Amino acid sequence: MNLHDLPQGALASALALQREAFARDPMPSAAVRRERLDRLTRLLKDNQQAICEAICADFGHRAHTETRLIEIFPSLEAVRYARRKLAGWMKPARRHTSLWFLPGRSEVRYQPLGVVGIIVPWNYPLYLAIGPLVGALAAGNRALIKMSEFGPNFGALFARLIREAFPPDLVSVVLGGAEVAAEFSALPFDHLLFTGSTPVGRIVMAAAAKNLTPVTLELGGKSPAIVAPGFDITTAAQRIGFGKTMNGGQTCIAPDYVLLPRGQEEAFIAAMRAFAQKLYGDAASPDYASVAHERHYARLRALLDEARAMGARIEPLLADGAISGRKLAPVVLLGGTPQMRLMQEEIFGPILPVIPYDTLDEAIAYVNERDRPLALYVFDDQRSRIESLLDRTASGGVTVNDCILHIAQDDIPFGGVGPSGIGRYHGPEGFKTFSQQRSVFRQSAWNASAILHPPFGKPLAERLIKLMLR
Structure with missing residues (x-):
């Protein structure tokens, strides 16, 4: 029909x-x-x-x-x-x-x-x-x-x-x-x-x-990726890069931004750029998805233009090549500020803000000060620290040391929390x-419930009530 x-x-x-x-x-x-x-x-x-x-x-x-x-x-x-x-x-x-x-x-x-x-x-x-x-x-x-x-x-x-x-x-x-x-x-x-x-x-x-x-x-919302100190930056960049460029970034659980130990920004960008070029060559690649419709494409361009005008540094990961139509090359953004729309709204496209932190507590606080996200991505090799991150944050779902994959596990629930x-x-x-x-309760043919029926004050009933209230 x-x-x-x-x-x-x-x-x-x-x-x-x-x-x-x-x-x-x-x-x-x-x-x-x-x-x-x-x-x-x-x-x-x-x-x-x-x-x-x-x-x-x-x-x-x-x-x-x-x-x-x-x-x-x-x-x-x-x-x-x-x-x-x-x-x-x-x-x-x-x-x-x-x-x-x-x-x-x-x-x-x-x-x-x-x-x-x-x-x-x-x-x-x-x-x-x-x-x-x-x-x-x-x-x-x-x-x-x-x-x-x-x-x-x-x-x-x-x-x-x-x-x-x-x-x-x-x-x-x-x-x-x-x-x-x-x-x-x-x-x-x-x-x-x-x-x-x-x-x-x-x-x-x-x-x-x-x-x-x-x-x-x-x-949806702004699903963060937290890269812990000491985790291999190339591995993190590749796995986050794949999750972010899949379907042109138009995934509700795509990593929306990355929290990275301060000083690792340049290494992360270089590794992510090398990986993106290995996957696609350039943005005109037949393997790289277009933005799905004109209104969304215009929105993404406007987010980038505003961020650039407000002083953000934008690092393309792919050359445009012979790009046409609504393809938007993936970029990493540094210097994002809370006033920028792309730091407030779910991006839903191939734009990845990178936010440096000095301590892991600072990164956790950054996540917890914002709406609870649909997904959280934790990159860490220390089991105790992973458990601490899971205990101290809230999100709809989590993938540890990768992105997206929790949605593909059919025996665990999928959904968000709060906004x-x-x-x-x-x-x-x-x-x-x-x-x-x-809910179904099946009463048996023999049961003692009649003992507690009125008139009250019967000795057996009183003894039973005292036992129940012990």
Whole structure:
């Protein structure tokens, strides 16, 4: 079902269609859920070329191999993992029963919520649609998916592929601009997952609150990388460089800035430049992604122009070469000040501020004085110091001695904290996010509860109450 150029009431009708279907089958079996996940596997495997071409067209350019690695592969892995673990996730979980209520039994049962709304951003349009959809389907739900208007080619393709794989009362794709997105977020879903910027996340949450719709917000923020004293600067530069240049820096968990021991700045820039040139040659490389749309490209240029005008030193890592379109060569920025917009906003592009520090305590304080980020990257060889850094900072997730990779681990939850997000999904946490965790107490045929019924003052009851209150 492709809901584009929507007539009045079309979104509400689509939601009603799925609600009616859910009412007819509120607890699909594990076999049914696996079959639904298998449809996603076939969709991904059978349409790789078309997916790569559509995303490349939307970006202006993104290498097909990069799309296979950062979108198709993790999407397939998420489906495989959920399919394999599904039966175990669905089993009621036995819980402890208080001594006073034995031989009764307690458990938590996992029931589907109903219809899940998923709002997808433009930077990873496949993976950030499939990831939440896997959790929703594994938990037995139905889903409406709103694609970004900034990826029209992929949006149209994905709508068609979903329409061919699923009936509209199970999964549907919605296309359209900001007005459609606003109407979508105001629908009374049973759960709403939004991936995007923090400012838009506030708007989505406010709209959902009117229906008391529970939300998972996957936002962003300024994710720091801390390079500890003594860590090999070349290794840090290469791993941070790869995380920052992947997808042209347009990754919600890309390192946003680097905290570096003072005096290591020049060595870091030299190592990062050498690595970038080894990866791409120059910015015109077919392996280096363009900025995805004109408005974002203009924003990044404006951030650089402002920083340069305010005295920042900007060090290009790649020559432009025969650059065309919206490609922006990666740069390292020194001398950033709090007044600069790029030191306040999530950059979301190939611009990397480097901030020197004198002590590790100073670096930790710098992170803690700011909003809690979606990701934190710690580069250190000392285990005790790593543990201290983890204990003394807060973030949605962490990768130690690399970047990005925690998002690819299907058995650990993904999400932010505070301004960088609310809630978790992926793996078992995703299944639980999209499930009603229903508490059940099973009373036994024989039990002692009648002893405590009125009239009060019975000797046996009084002795029992004294024992309970000991």
